[in-house]
Amino acid sequence: MKVYVTTMAIPFKSEIFMDVYGSRKAAEKALRAEFPHMRKTEDDPNCFLSDARGAMLLFIHEREVQ
Secondary structure, X not given: OEEEEEEEEXXXXXXXXXXXXXXXXXHHHXXXXXXXXXXXXXXXXOEEEOOOOOOXXXXXEEEEOO
């Protein structure tokens, strides 16, 4: 079974766990609810910027659980 873990980080700092979701769509929706100006990064489809300034990096990690 796959789950999607959301994390956030200030650039060049450690990632901080946020939550776990059953689908990628649910994870993106939750991040967008908290960060309405979130933008995708060009080079990584699993990484987002919290706003135009790029104050925080947001990630969605796909993990396999049993």
